[in-house]
Amino acid sequence: MFSGLSAFPLTPMNESGIDEAAFARLVERLADASVDSIGALGSTGSYAYLTRAERARVAQLAVKHAGSVPVMVGIGALRTRDVLALAEDAQKAGASAVLLAPMSYQKLSTDEVFDLYETVTRYLSVPLCVYDNPGTTHFEFSEELYGRIAQLPNVRSIKIPGVPADPETAKAHVERLRALIPPHVTLGVSGDAFAATGLNAGCETWYSVIGGLFPKTALAITRAVQAGDTQEATRLSQRLQPLWALFGQHGGSLRVVAAAAELQGLVEHPSLPLPLKALEGASRKQLAVLLDELELA
Amino acid sequence: MFSGLSAFPLTPMNESGIDEAAFARLVERLADASVDSIGALGSTGSYAYLTRAERARVAQLAVKHAGSVPVMVGIGALRTRDVLALAEDAQKAGASAVLLAPMSYQKLSTDEVFDLYETVTRYLSVPLCVYDNPGTTHFEFSEELYGRIAQLPNVRSIKIPGVPADPETAKAHVERLRALIPPHVTLGVSGDAFAATGLNAGCETWYSVIGGLFPKTALAITRAVQAGDTQEATRLSQRLQPLWALFGQHGGSLRVVAAAAELQGLVEHPSLPLPLKALEGASRKQLAVLLDELELA
Numbered sequence A, B: 001m002f003s004g005l006s007a008f009p010l011t012p013m014n015e016s017g018i019d020e021a022a023f024a025r026l027v028e029r030l031a032d033a034s035v036d037s038i039g040a041l042g043s044t045g046s047y048a049y050l051t052r053a054e055r056a057r058v059a060q061l062a063v064k065h066a067g068s069v070p071v072m073v074g075i076g077a078l079r080t081r082d083v084l085a086l087a088e089d090a091q092k093a094g095a096s097a098v099l100l101a102p103m104s105y106q107k108l109s110t111d112e113v114f115d116l117y118e119t120v121t122r123y124l125s126v127p128l129c130v131y132d133n134p135g136t137t138h139f140e141f142s143e144e145l146y147g148r149i150a151q152l153p154n155v156r157s158i159k160i161p162g163v164p165a166d167p168e169t170a171k172a173h174v175e176r177l178r179a180l181i182p183p184h185v186t187l188g189v190s191g192d193a194f195a196a197t198g199l200n201a202g203c204e205t206w207y208s209v210i211g212g213l214f215p216k217t218a219l220a221i222t223r224a225v226q227a228g229d230t231q232e233a234t235r236l237s238q239r240l241q242p243l244w245a246l247f248g249q250h251g252g253s254l255r256v257v258a259a260a261a262e263l264q265g266l267v268e269h270p271s272l273p274l275p276l277k278a279l280e281g282a283s284r285k286q287l288a289v290l291l292d293e294l295e296l297a
Helices: A020-032 A052-065 A080-093 A110-123 A143-150 A167-180 A192-200 A215-226 A230-239 A241-249 A254-263 A281-293 B020-032 B052-065 B080-093 B110-123 B143-150 B167-180 B192-200 B215-226 B230-239 B241-249 B254-263 B281-293
Strands: A004-007 A037-040 A071-074 A097-100 A128-131 A155-160 A186-189 A205-208 B004-007 B037-040 B071-074 B097-100 B128-131 B155-160 B186-189 B205-208
Touching: A004 A215, A020 A037, A020 A052, A037 A052, A052 A071, A052 A080, A080 A097, A080 A110, A097 A110, A110 A128, A110 A143, A128 A143, A143 A155, A143 A167, A155 A205, A167 A186, A167 A192, A186 A192, A192 A205, A192 A215, A192 A230, A192 A241, A205 A215, A215 A230, A230 A241, A241 A254, A241 A281, A254 A281, B004 B215, B020 B037, B020 B052, B037 B052, B052 B071, B052 B080, B080 B097, B080 B110, B097 B110, B110 B128, B110 B143, B128 B143, B143 B155, B143 B167, B155 B205, B167 B186, B167 B192, B186 B192, B192 B205, B192 B215, B192 B230, B192 B241, B205 B215, B215 B230, B230 B241, B241 B254, B241 B281, B254 B281
Parallel strands: A004 A037, A004 A205, A037 A071, A071 A097, A097 A128, A128 A155, A155 A186, A186 A205, B004 B037, B004 B205, B037 B071, B071 B097, B097 B128, B128 B155, B155 B186, B186 B205
Antiparallel strands: none
């Protein structure tokens, strides 16, 4: 399950709770599109903003509505104690894998992060994907730490935050990482703008935000690479450049993708937990025009 | 209550829960030393790592054991929904004030942070202290935003993350901030290494980590400034320079202060929530020697 397109759906919510029906529909769309895996409760699924009970419920719904598509569930939390509890809940819900980012409030040391992964992988009975997302966790993995964590039991993939923009440099980067980790551990690219370059450079997986909302568009890029057509993948990704630019302007993809889902009528407004807000006003109108132009609407 | 020494105790805990007896003792020591206020569940009190129920309990214990010293309680959380619930709990527990940092997972915009404070202050019936701590929240307040938030009802103090090291530059900095905020809102310095300089530069309060463990030492610096003896305050702070250096070497004060409390026998080991760890090995021994040399032991 750690290759191809892994699609990360939003968890639509408001101040009263989770919109379970809308979440179920988002997951069903992904299953219908035959993505390779579904990443529930990733950063796009706002895992960090939910209670343990809410997260258990979302995990259950994801598994229920994903059909035969394997589901990976985010178990990140500030405390090791809570990560272990969330791992148990995810496994009980039927998750095929878990995704763990080293969330922080106090800045974490390399040893603290290694010990976290060592403790959690010891208790797991499903595979784990290491989630490296310095923009939200404020922890920078060293390549040496990738190598050490990749040796732990149950570790099967590393979700890296992007690759260099230049294709040759990206290839060298991915090859260097590959040399540090065992063959049974895959590398997956995230940061949608980098995905085509990352896949073309040898990443086995795309952990994808737009894949959670526009699975066909993300699958076209993924399948092009898998068929060896790197040029077509690059072309399809470059076509989406205005969307990548919007992500950059609004502190990442979440506020943009949430607004897109609202504009499509797939989720109600608001869909993000306050204080977070989806795009409003002129930016929202700009997004609506863009979705039309890119034929994503 | 927003002037003088505000002392921030640790919340001693392990993987099973909070050491309530040890926490009560830490708070009683602060009350016995006659600090001007107690900041329970600050960053030093590991607020971000506790459940709502645990935080309510810590707030109750703090108020109970603080005697006549007013208690401020940290109510920060990633979601506005949770901040409002924590504010209610703190008020029910008898807190004299609340402390709110804009915690983040997704990077927050200025508008999102302003709206958070506007929403929370509208519901409060006790004063609020704005907690600016970019090292943990990853949000940078602009001076303009200080000014806007300081106008909101119930805002009575701003806890700033430090001041420039040069006394004249620090004075200019504090005067510029003062001009932006109403007279009923005080400025409090944090980052213990900056405290003497900040107080000498006109900050009314020291929101103090070492004050939570060594209240007499922190009071001596505070009272020197209040008596107009800026040189004595500077001398007393410079004496602690090796301690400030240790804070810098270990990603902040928490791991050092937790180890110091353990070494003093005031709390058991471990006292921090995993994955966080107090100083170990050679650093811990170095700290023990230092506490002796500085006559803090």
